[in-house]
Amino acid sequence: MLSIKNLHAxxxxxxxxxxxxxxxxxxxxxxxxxxxxxxxxxLGHVLTGRQGYEVTAGEVTFMGQDLxxxxxxxxxxxxxxxxxxxxxxIPGVSNMEFLKTxxxxxxxxxxxxVLDSVSFMKQAREVCKRVDxxxxxxxxxxxxxFSGGEKKRNELMQMMLLEPHLGILDETDSxxxxxxxxxxxxxxxxxxxxxxxxxxxxxxxxxxxxxEPDHVHVLGAGRIVRSGDKSLALELEDKxxxxxxxxxx
Amino acid sequence: xxxxxxxxxxxxxAAGFVTDIESDTLPPGLNADVIRFISAKKNEPEWMLxxxxxxxxxxxxxxxxxxxxxSYPDIDFNAMSYFSAPKRxxxxxxxxxxxxxxxxxTYDKLGIPLHEQxxxxxxxVDAVFDSVxxxxxxxxxxxxxxxxxxxxxxxxxxxxxxxxQHLGTVVPQKDxxxxxxxxxxxxxxxxxxxxxxxxxxxELSTYFRINEAKTGQxxxxxxxxxxxxxxxxxxGCTAPMRDENQLHxxxxxxxxxxxxKIKYSTVQNWYPGDEEGKGGIYNFVTKRGVAHTNAHISxxxxxxxxxxxxxYPSCVLKGDNSIGEFYSVALSSNFQQADTGTKMIHLGKxxxxxxxxxxxxxxHGSNTYRGLVRMNPGATGARNxxxxxxxxxxxxxxAHTFPYIESKNPxxxxxxEASTSKVSxxxxxxxxxxxxxxxxxxxMIVNGFCKEVFRELPMEFAVEAGKLLEVSLEGAVG
Numbered sequence: 001m002l003s004i005k006n007l008h009a010x011x012x013x014x015x016x017x018x019x020x021x022x023x024x025x026x027x028x029x030x031x032x033x034x035x036x037x038x039x040x041x042x043l044g045h046v047l048t049g050r051q052g053y054e055v056t057a058g059e060v061t062f063m064g065q066d067l068x069x070x071x072x073x074x075x076x077x078x079x080x081x082x083x084x085x086x087x088x089x090i091p092g093v094s095n096m097e098f099l100k101t102x103x104x105x106x107x108x109x110x111x112x113x114v115l116d117s118v119s120f121m122k123q124a125r126e127v128c129k130r131v132d133x134x135x136x137x138x139x140x141x142x143x144x145x146f147s148g149g150e151k152k153r154n155e156l157m158q159m160m161l162l163e164p165h166l167g168i169l170d171e172t173d174s175x176x177x178x179x180x181x182x183x184x185x186x187x188x189x190x191x192x193x194x195x196x197x198x199x200x201x202x203x204x205x206x207x208x209x210x211x212e213p214d215h216v217h218v219l220g221a222g223r224i225v226r227s228g229d230k231s232l233a234l235e236l237e238d239k240x241x242x243x244x245x246x247x248x249x
Numbered sequence: 250x251x252x253x254x255x256x257x258x259x260x261x262x263a264a265g266f267v268t269d270i271e272s273d274t275l276p277p278g279l280n281a282d283v284i285r286f287i288s289a290k291k292n293e294p295e296w297m298l299x300x301x302x303x304x305x306x307x308x309x310x311x312x313x314x315x316x317x318x319x320s321y322p323d324i325d326f327n328a329m330s331y332f333s334a335p336k337r338x339x340x341x342x343x344x345x346x347x348x349x350x351x352x353x354x355t356y357d358k359l360g361i362p363l364h365e366q367x368x369x370x371x372x373x374v375d376a377v378f379d380s381v382x383x384x385x386x387x388x389x390x391x392x393x394x395x396x397x398x399x400x401x402x403x404x405x406x407x408x409x410x411x412x413x414q415h416l417g418t419v420v421p422q423k424d425x426x427x428x429x430x431x432x433x434x435x436x437x438x439x440x441x442x443x444x445x446x447x448x449x450x451x452e453l454s455t456y457f458r459i460n461e462a463k464t465g466q467x468x469x470x471x472x473x474x475x476x477x478x479x480x481x482x483x484x485g486c487t488a489p490m491r492d493e494n495q496l497h498x499x500x501x502x503x504x505x506x507x508x509x510k511i512k513y514s515t516v517q518n519w520y521p522g523d524e525e526g527k528g529g530i531y532n533f534v535t536k537r538g539v540a541h542t543n544a545h546i547s548x549x550x551x552x553x554x555x556x557x558x559x560x561y562p563s564c565v566l567k568g569d570n571s572i573g574e575f576y577s578v579a580l581s582s583n584f585q586q587a588d589t590g591t592k593m594i595h596l597g598k599x600x601x602x603x604x605x606x607x608x609x610x611x612x613h614g615s616n617t618y619r620g621l622v623r624m625n626p627g628a629t630g631a632r633n634x635x636x637x638x639x640x641x642x643x644x645x646x647x648a649h650t651f652p653y654i655e656s657k658n659p660x661x662x663x664x665x666e667a668s669t670s671k672v673s674x675x676x677x678x679x680x681x682x683x684x685x686x687x688x689x690x691x692x693m694i695v696n697g698f699c700k701e702v703f704r705e706l707p708m709e710f711a712v713e714a715g716k717l718l719e720v721s722l723e724g725a726v727g
Binding site for chain 1: 670673674675676678679680681682683684685686687689693694696697698699700
């Protein structure tokens, strides 16, 4: 589904990704861990085409397409979703309007009929319930005045409605208490199937107690320095990242 | 009536009047004879001609104002023509079906085809082409309610006493440079009279456009809501592409007598000039209303057009407990310049006013809010609330705020809030990451910013306003 080869990327002239390789198959969940500054979030932003993240070398194929040649919105429509670490507020634009605009575009792209407002409202309310957000959040401005946890659940709601092929969750677990973490995890688990894949970007093993990854990768200095299964995450939890540092250089 | 005009023109011609009467457009230039021509062509009563000439003499003594935060080359008032009728009477469209297809095309783009307008129950359309009114609908139904809705030229024929009683009472001839010019040469416009206690059975709507090259437009609108009456008036403007600057200096006067309510909504979309700022319309408009005891005047405007805008729809809150409101969205894109706002003059006791202004600047646009809140000594217990928000798109544009507050009554309460924000890269990226294209995202964010004003607009206007913003912002990003 996603194939990254020798990816190099710079931010403000500084090289952050230095030859990253990663293959993700359909239905797989990959956890990407690593210390601060190792390039975890950069990977998410580079894949989704954020301005200011410049790819200097490498190739990325997603769903059979050259991902790097696509505009950010085209990447999204192809089925790539990023749950933001710090979701931004858009005052005045209601969550409902935002969601409907996004879902309408997605449905059009997939050749599906656009839902009328009533059907969409019904669907949005159900998803609200699944992520335990009050329906009032649909009427409020996008993330406007939401708490950290509410913003994360709002991201999850967007992912549920947009049904991407690949969801990248950028430290979605940070700042969540244990109840919220479980809720978010069960939401993601409910979306897992044989076709949909996930990249979980996280600092901590904690999230992986609830979402079992197929693969765990450790990022160091802009590339993957160790890959393994779930046990790698546990090992990291024990020993920290220090023991990998020497390999990263 | 056309016969009368023809006769009059002939008689003038016979008297040696030099204007080429075969042409329906006057040659450029302004003098007392031009004003006599206009007045004669419209078969106006003698007092009207005197009124115009008085304004003209005042205008000659006045100087063009330059205090606004806009810049433009000097206007040569003698290079303009001051009268233009679209066609001879018998060649004019007799119904909306005969309306210029180009105009209808513009409406279609905006999703408001005229033929649907007629079907839209409750909306009467008085289409003004250039300077002479043509299609008028629903007038009969209005007439049954006692409502007079016609062109001001017709009002001068059919209801001269009403016009004479109120014309210039809100915006006197000498009020300002452009109002004086308008008073001298106004071509046409709308007249509305709502009798005592009548709630106007439908929303009144006039579409204006500027049609002929080099013709300044000088509309004059007078709305009188008699005691206890109510009316909602919609003004919408579109213009075809053109490359010459055009002056538009309209005057709108609202008279809300005791307990009356007037809601005046404008969606203005005149040609703003091209991407380089060439061409486009100068919109220097005087709009003002007087609210008597317990009366309520509400201005809502969505300004997306014009190269240069100077416009301050104002309320004189004369009667006790009267209410004034101003809701505004002004967008300046490309090289547009807008200096707009309002004046709330509190004279009566317990008068209240609300100002919500949303300025948007994109491209090289410059957007200025200029507002005056004045509490006169008699305005005991008066209140004002002002909120002034600016939104910047890109880094080449500018937003400015000039609030003037004068309070001469210690019991008056004035609140002023202001904010400036930017459409951020983060917001755009969030939208794009959800599959929403950049232009759509900007228009969604801008629409969100304007929501408080849009909800003051009648439904179909709110939709049109949203579309206008979208069209106006095309190419403003990236």
